[in-house]
Amino acid sequence: MDTQAFIQERFSEFYKGNASGIETPKSIENREFGFTLFKEKMMVRHKGFINAEELRDFIKKNAPSNAYYSAAYYSVPEAKMDEKGWLGSDLFFDIDADHIPAKCNKIHDSWMCRKCGLRGRGSAPGKCPSCGNESFDERTWPCEICLEAARVETMNLLDILTSDLGFSFSDIRCSFSGHRGYHVQVESEEILKLDSIARKEIVDYVTGTGIDVLFHGLESIRRDGGKLIAGPGLHERGWRGRAARGTYEFLLAATPEDLMRLGLKKSIVDEIIANKDLMLESWVFGGPWNIVRGLGLKGWSKIVQRGVSLQSAKIDTVVTVDIHRLIRLPNTLHGKTGLLKVSFPPNEIEQFDPLKRSVAFRNGDVKIYVEEAPKFRLGDDSFGPFKKQTVTLPLSAALFLLCKDAARVVD
């Protein structure tokens, strides 16, 4: 049986039974919707629906491979882009493992040259080492390590949104995208009208872009005829405290190589390593700023800057600034995994298990031939690794590999 047709049939069955669970955004009549369908390659955009029922019927009837809605509100969502009449947009953040440097992609991600078929591990190279071609099919996997990294970034983001920017958890919706990341959406009257420039400032705030640590407590002060360095404290609020906590976190794990990479002199690096324990303990009484001789404002700026990046939230910057963005509809299936995009309250992020909650298909087994797949977990069960073998798997696991184009159905 044709694999594409098989996937489409399962999606269709799923929506016949579960369309009523599709979460609809508020003011549905002002949102634009977009879909990718199994039969066509192009995205169907500029769709509008007057109520939840109409939208669910459409999805039930068409069983799209992906379903999206606009973060923006329009007077006429069906109109052409410049005639829609933009009314406002939710504040939206996308945290995707693709934007977080993790070591595990070398293990589970792979690429294939579109021209000569050469395969490799990790992210695709610029040029195929064999034929010099520059286009590849890439396959990335939602693995536990990547998803954990994305969770940490999401938690950093939630902390900034609530403690600094003052949003309450009731304004914030979190979801697992159904693939490799999390979505965080602020739905508040306040932010609707913010333009791209203001949103860019928010992006810079959460990512730590353009920060000058000298505005956050790091300074040189004169005392008793000499110069002393002062810095922010661990329990301060805003970026001051975050810069201090990041600095602590960095020093705690810093190797001589990490410090050299910041451009510090060898002698200073040696001093830092020799005095590390003292520096870490010193935070209770004023901080480590004057322990290492010769480490001045410039050197500390580099270290604190590094600390800032540990505390920042690595989001996809383009998504938040784009006030016309289409985003995946919650409780619909992700075409690359057959998993659901699932929402959850932000205070549950620590316990949330994305690979359990997003499982959509619970019954039946399917026999498939797997070309290659790393070990993966869905729900409470682990599967694989597989290489060129025929296996019978529960529907959710089989569909996951089929959607990933790592397997085909065996009759």
Place this chain on the structure above:
Amino acid sequence: MAKTLTLEDMAKYPFMPEAAEEVRKLGFRIDGLFEADYAPILERAERRVIEALTTSPPEVRYDPSLYKEDVEMLSFPVAVALVTSLANEYVKRRYALAEARRAYELLKRESEEKIVEIARKFGWRIRFSGEKAGLIKFDFALNFIDYLRNAASFHDKDWKLINKFVINGEVHLSKQEVARLLQEEIRRYIEGKIDPKIRSALPEKIFERADKIKQAYSSSFKELPTEDFSPSEATEEAFPPCIMELYRAAQSGRHVPHVGRFALTSFLINIGMSPDSIVGLFRRSSDFNERMTRYQIEHIAGERGSGTKYTPPKCDTLQTHGLCPGMDDICRGIKHPLTYYRRKMRAMKAKRVKESKG
């Protein structure tokens, strides 16, 4: 807060809604303006416009010994009418800026209470702070959305939200900073009042008086400058590092992300490269599609869609999207890649002239 502004306040800040209300109460009508009694008002209104045009940086004066409070207050709407009748974008911006700068100078010297009172009239969610961070004590706490609405267009890094002390949705600020933000709010507010739609309602004599100003100060009237480069001048050597990087990537067919393509294309169009040459540049890209590429480029050039010709993003936007590879010496003095290009071109030309001379 049910306080009302005094007559002195309204003379200092004649753009406040209370002042407009007061003007109405006095039964002041613009058609009556040319009666002899009103001569001082008309004269002061003209001075306001002239001061805006002839001072640098532009600033309308405030001198209570020279003008009575009611003249100061009533002359503002008349000055707005004069500027409106001139229908010149440059004059409009300069006048709004000059009035706003005057307000800034006055606000800096006001009490905290007065500043809060005025800010709240503009809908600001502001309160006294008293919050301390290290050795600094802040005077005010302003809702961060109200902050962004006014500060997002400022370029200095100390105005970036990330470099401010922000807690619970509020930005903690000094009195001077709040006054500066109010200047921006006032500037936009006054620009909004200079509405070309009300031109038809203005009496003929306003146009006559405005014309006289225009003739007397013609050298101060400018059209807004436009960025123009002649195509023959487009030279790679003057590209800023960010554009150079994108340009090289496109030339060698490496992947250029969407924002990068936009930055590169709009830059090249603005320095005068033809859409055809730009299509050629992207030809080596692995996902090249001539029809799509041409469409996008022509769109950016303003030859399609809304007809707007796009300019490349500013430096800090490129930084946000990770497209700034690090600054060189020229970068440090500019905020926009096109300014970089223009400066470097000028420097290169000067060098060439010098060399040719000997």
